[in-house]
Amino acid sequence: MxxxxxxxxxxxxxxxxxxxxxxxxxxxxxxxxxxxxxxxDRWVYRTIVWVLGAVALGTVIYPFVNSTATEIPAGLLSIGSAAMGALAGYLTPNLKPKDEPRQAPDHAEPPPFNPPAAETQQEPSPAVNP
Known part of the structure; x- marks a missing residue:
C-alpha cells in the first residue's frame, strides 16, 4: 500500500x-x-450505501407488493434490520482520528498477580447404613 x-x-x-x-x-x-x-475509493462506499438502502427499502415494500402476505417473514425482517444497522454504521462519522499515536499506559509494570488461597476440602464422611 x-x-x-x-x-x-x-x-x-x-x-x-x-x-x-x-x-x-x-x-x-x-x-x-x-x-x-x-x-x-468513494464508489465503493456509494455502492454499499445503495445496496443496503435497497435491501432495507425492499423489506418495507414487500408487504405492499405481495398482497397475500399478512406479515413480513421473520427471515426477511432480520435481513432488513441488519441492512439498516449496517447502513447506520456506514453513515455515522468516525470521530476517532486515524493518525493519532497511541500512548503507553502510565504504569510501567502490570499489577502483581496474587492467586486466591486454595480452599481446604474435607473428606466426605462415609454413609452409615442402619
Missing part, C-alpha cells in the same frame, strides 16, 4: 506541471487517483 503523502505529492506535481495541457493533466490525475487504496 502506498502512503497517502506520496499520492498527494503526485497530485501536486501533476497540477503544477506547466508542460502538460489540461487533457493530459486530467488523464494523469485519473491514473494517480487509481493508486489510492480501496478504502478511499
Amino acid at each position: 502506498r502512503p497517502q503523502k506520496d499520492i498527494n505529492e503526485l497530485f501536486k506535481l501533476v497540477i503544477q506541471d506547466e508542460k502538460l495541457n489540461i487533457l493530459q493533466k486530467k488523464i494523469l490525475l485519473n491514473e494517480v487517483r487509481k493508486l489510492r487504496p480501496p478504502e478511499e
Whole structure:
C-alpha cells in the first residue's frame, strides 16, 4: 500500500506541471487517483450505501407488493434490520482520528498477580447404613 503523502505529492506535481495541457493533466490525475487504496475509493462506499438502502427499502415494500402476505417473514425482517444497522454504521462519522499515536499506559509494570488461597476440602464422611 502506498502512503497517502506520496499520492498527494503526485497530485501536486501533476497540477503544477506547466508542460502538460489540461487533457493530459486530467488523464494523469485519473491514473494517480487509481493508486489510492480501496478504502478511499468513494464508489465503493456509494455502492454499499445503495445496496443496503435497497435491501432495507425492499423489506418495507414487500408487504405492499405481495398482497397475500399478512406479515413480513421473520427471515426477511432480520435481513432488513441488519441492512439498516449496517447502513447506520456506514453513515455515522468516525470521530476517532486515524493518525493519532497511541500512548503507553502510565504504569510501567502490570499489577502483581496474587492467586486466591486454595480452599481446604474435607473428606466426605462415609454413609452409615442402619
